[in-house]
Amino acid sequence: MDALPGLDPSAPPLAVENLQVEFRTDIGVAKVVNGVTFSVSAGETLAILGESGCGKSVTAQAIMGILDTPPGFVTGGEIRYRGVDLLKLSEQQRRVVRANKIAMIFQDALSALNPVFTVGFQLGELFRKHRGMSRADARKRSIELLDMVKIPAAKDRVSDFPHQFSGGMRQRVMIAMALALDPEVLIADEPTTALDVTVQAQVMQLLAELQAERNMGLILITHDMGVVADVADRISVMYAGRVVEEAPVYDIYANPAHPYTKALLESIPRVDLKGQQLRAIGGLPPALTNLPPGCSFAPRCRYAQDVCRQSPAPQLHTVSPSRGARCHFWQEVIGDE
Ligand SMILES: Nc1ncnc2c1ncn2[C@@H]1O[C@H](COP(=O)(O)OP(=O)(O)OP(=O)(O)O)[C@@H](O)[C@H]1O
Ligand SMILES: [Mg+2]
Known part of the structure; x- marks a missing residue:
């Protein structure tokens, strides 16, 4: 099974590079x-953050090789598991990686479980x-996993x-199921959105514990900036x-370098700023069938100048060795209160 071509145990368990996906639909591409x-990397938690429709789940589907094709197509880039480009593997090799190496928890637990089987x-x-x-051994292992x-x-x-399970238990x-075959990377796509706040915290806690125990790479997809602060090492x-920005979690919260990150941070409620107005991000994300030239955020950005619209x-400008921001004016943004 480990006869994957070009497998390099020292390479990261998951590296996505310049990935491009398009949907060819009736209304356009x-x-x-x-x-x-x-x-x-192993033992690391990367949060992928962004508002609804920005492509988080589609990115995850492309990694897992479960994109809805057609209409969805990967049109460029690489998805590497320990140096092996998954996009070049046969469907059978891909299936092995999917089950054993990279696993995923879906946004909607109920629809991901089959209702007619225990x-x-x-x-x-x-x-x-x-x-x-x-059968007997499998049952024993199943009980251990539920434990x-x-x-x-x-x-x-x-x-x-x-x-017969509650929402929180179904998510557990x-x-x-995702951890059953000891994956090296777990992608958790909004694992707690359907749950109430207390249960959310418990499930996040559990995920963090299991990740640490297994030295697993965890990709946490969310649109909730509050959720990631405690558990993530880095944020994209x-x-x-x-x-548009990638950085260690502390840097992002302390001092965002991209205007969109800054706007996201200003839109989360903070206990210490009670009474202050939350700033919603004005405008809407661009139509993906008709992306504006230049920076996609420019139409909503208070820092934007002509160069941004071209x-x-x-x-990706280097902000520090561990940080990057896709903004011409990142120095201005990072210097702003
Ligand atoms: N099967 C599909 N056919 C056509 N378009 C699709 C399909 N799946 C996703 N899209 C489009 O791709 C874009 C990104 O969707 P995606 O599900 O990745 O968003 P997301 O960032 O996960 O959002 P959310 O936070 O709401 O889950 C959306 O505009 C969506 O309409
Ligand atoms: Mg999604």
Whole structure:
């Protein structure tokens, strides 16, 4: 199984480079992912942040090889698992990586679980199919996994159907399924949006614990800047299918270098600024079928000048060795209160 061509154990478990995805639809070609680059190392948590429709889930689908094709097509770039470009693999090789190396938790837990099979059956099937385990052993492992994600009375609950679990528990079952085959990278796409705030915190805590225990790379996709502060090491901020800023989490919160990041931060409620007005980001994201020339954020940006509205879009400027921002005026932005 490890006969992947060009496998390099010292390369990061996931590196995405200049990824491009478009959807060819009746109303035109939507450029959904426009040159996304990021990587995650073992034991690291990378948050991918951005408002609805900026291409977060599509990026994840492209990595997993589950893009809806047609209408979606990867038109450029590389997705490397330990140096191996997944886009060049056969579907069968890809399936091996998908199940064993890079796993994903989906935005909607209920629709990702099959309603007609028990949770135990669905977990067990992973072990039977990929590990050739017997029914009895698979059941034993399933119970261990439910225990691991802190489902009370796992031994009894293993025979229940998905609808018999609460929302928070279903999300835990999803985590158990994703971790069943010991992946090196876990992509969690908005793993807590459907849950209430207390349960959200518990599920995040659990994810963080499991990630640390397993020294796993974790990609946390979210549009909630509040959620990531505690758990992420680094943040990549996406806008209209591009990463516009990437930085260690502390730097981003202390001093954003891209106007969009700054606007996102100003739009989250802060207890210490009670009574102050939240600043909503004016305007709307651009139509992906008709992206403006230059910087996609320029039409909504208070720093924008003529150069921003001209092609090419700004390059990723080096802010520090561990930071980059796609903005001509990042120095001005970072110096602003
Ligand atoms: N199957 C599809 N066919 C056509 N367009 C699609 C398809 N899937 C996604 N898109 C488009 O791609 C764009 C990005 O979608 P994506 O689901 O990646 O957004 P997102 O950043 O995950 O947003 P959210 O925070 O709401 O989950 C959207 O404009 C969406 O309409
Ligand atoms: Mg999404």
